Amino acid sequence: MAVLVTGAAGFIGMHVAEALLRRGEEVVGLDNLNDYYDVSLKDDRLSLLRNHPGFSFVRADLGEEGALEAGLAGRVIDRVVHLAAQAGVRYSIQNPRSYAASNLTGHLEVLEYCRHTAGLKHLVYASSSSVYGGNKKVPFSEDDRVDAPVSLYAATKKADELMSHTYAHLYGLPQTGLRFFTVYGPWGRPDMAYFSFTKNIMEGKPIRVFNHGKMRRDFTYIDDIVAGVLAALDNPPEAGAESPPHRVFNLGNNKPVALMDFITTLEGLIGKKSEWIYEPMQDGDVVETYADIERAKAALGYAPVTNIEEGLSRFVSWYTDYSSRE
Template identity: 55%
Template sequence: MLVTGAAGFIGAFVAARLADMGYQVIGCDNFNDYYTPQLKRDRVAALLAPRGVPCLPLELADAAQVEQLFAQHRPALVVHLAAQAGVRYSLQNPAAYIQSNLVGFANMLEACRQHQVEHLLYASSSSVYGANAKVPFSESDRTDEPVSLYAATKKSNELMAYSYSHLYRFPATGLRFFTVYGPWGRPDMAYFSFTQKMLKGEMIPVFAGGELRRDFTYIDDIVEGVVRLLFKPTVAENGAAPHAVFNIGNHQPVRVLEFIRTLEKVLGVEARIDFQPMQPGDVPATYADTAALRAHVGFAPATPLEQGLERFGAWYRTWAN
C-alpha cells in the first residue's frame, strides 16, 4: 500500500502503524521547506526506517513521477495525506496550494483510476466548514463558503474525489481532520510553537482574546480512525457513488486560553501572552460531530487534552535537546 506525505506528521504515524500490522508500505514525500525539512527527515529515521518503510522523494504535482510510482509499486490501497497545509500560509503563497492540493490531487486520482486502486483514503480538513455557526459540525452541513484558499482546495478535493468515484466506481473516502496534535507534530501549529516560545520565556501570539475554540485531536486517535476506515470502504448502493467523508475530531472543543493553561501545567512554565486581533482565514470554533465515524467503524477519538499534551511535552523536551 502507498502512503503519500509519509514524512509528514500524520503520514509518518499512519505508515508506521500499517507496517506494524504486517503490510508492505511504500511512502513518498516531497520534503518541502514549509517547515524545517530536518524534522521530516527525523520522522523518517525514527518512525519509518526501523520498520523498513522507504520514503521516496517525489513531487505529486508532476504527473510523470506519479505514474512511474504507481506503475512500479502497484499499490492496492492508497492513503493520500500529502498536501500543502496551513490556513495563514495560503494567504502568502497561494500557488503552493494550487500545485500540491489541486494539481497533485488530480494526478493521484488519475493514477488510482488507471491502476484500479481498491480504495483511496484522502485527507480533507475541518476548515471546509468555514465560519459555520451550527455546532457540532456534521458531515451533512453546507461546506460551500470557505474562508481561506486552503479550505477551498480541501473542499475541491472532496468534489474531485466524488466525481471520480461516481464516474469510475472506485471507493474513495475523505477525512476531515480536526486540529491534530502530538509528538513529532508540525512546528506551525499553535501547541508546538507555543511550547517552543514558552520554554524560552518568549511571548506567544494569541488571537481574538483567546476565545477561539478548537477540537484538539490526539495523533493516536487520528491513526486509529484512518486505519479502521482504510479497511472499510463505502459500498455503493442504489447507484450512489462509493464515496464518503467523515469527521475525525475529539468532539470536545477547548478555548485557546484554557488550552494555554493546560500547556502551562504540563510544561511547568507560565505563558507570556501577546493578544492580537483575529486573523484572516481563522474561524471562531471547530467542533466535530463524530456520530457517523462511530457508526461506520465503532470508534471515535477521546484522548483528554492534558494527557495528549503531556505526551507531546515529554517528546518535545527530548527532541529539542
C-alpha cells in the same frame, strides 16, 4: 500488495505509515520533502519508518504531472492513503500558488493514478475541518453546507472532495474523505500553535494569542486520528451500497477546548508561566471548530479516547526529548 502513503514524511503521514507497518503491511511512502518547515524534522520522521523492513520511500512531487506514475513504476499498490498537501490556513494567503499545485493538481494526479491502477481497492484521503468555514451551527455535521470557505486552503480541500465525488461517479473508484480537526501530538508540525506555544514557553518568550483568546478548537490527538484513518481504510464503501462509492467523515474529538484553557494546561505541564500578547483574529481563521462524529462512530467504530491533558503531556515529553538532541 502494498499501501501507498503520500505525505509519509509529514506529521500524520508518518504516524499512519508506522501504524500500518506495525500490523505487518508493506508501505510505500511518498513525499516531496519541501521546505515549508524544517526538513530535518521530516528526515527524522523518515528515519523512524526506515527502521521497518516493510517500508520503502519514493521522493516525488505530486504537483508535477506524471511524477507519481514514474515514482511507483514496477510497484504493486492496492490501497492508497493520500495525506500529502500544502498545509496551513494562513500560509495559503501568502503563497496561494503552492496550494493549487499541491492540493489541486496533486489530488488530481492521485485520482488519475488510482483509476488506472488495476485492482485498487480503496483511496482514503485527507480533507479538513476548514471546509466548514465560518459555520455558526455546532457541532459541525457532514450534512452541513460547506460552500462558503474563508481561506484558500479550505477551498482546495472542498475542491478535493468534489473531484473525488466525480471520480467515484465516473469510474466507480471507492473513496473515503476524512475531515481532520486540529490534530496534535508528538512529531507534530512546527507551524501549529501548540508547537510554537511550547517552544516559546520553554524559552521564556511571549506567545501570540489571537482573537484575544476567544476561540475554541476540537483538538484531536494523533493516535485517535490514526485509529480513524485505519478504520476507514479497512472499511471501503460497499459496491452497489453507495452510489457513487464516496463517503466523507469527520474525525475530531467531539470536545472543543477554549484556547485560554489550552494555554494554561500547557503552562502547567511545562511548569512555567508565559507572557501573552493579545492580537485580533487572523485572516482566514475561524472562532470555533467542533466535530459531530456520530457518522464515523456508526460506520467505522471511531471512538477517540485521549483527553487534552494526556495528549499535551505526551507532546511536551516528546518535545523536551527531541529538542535536547538538536
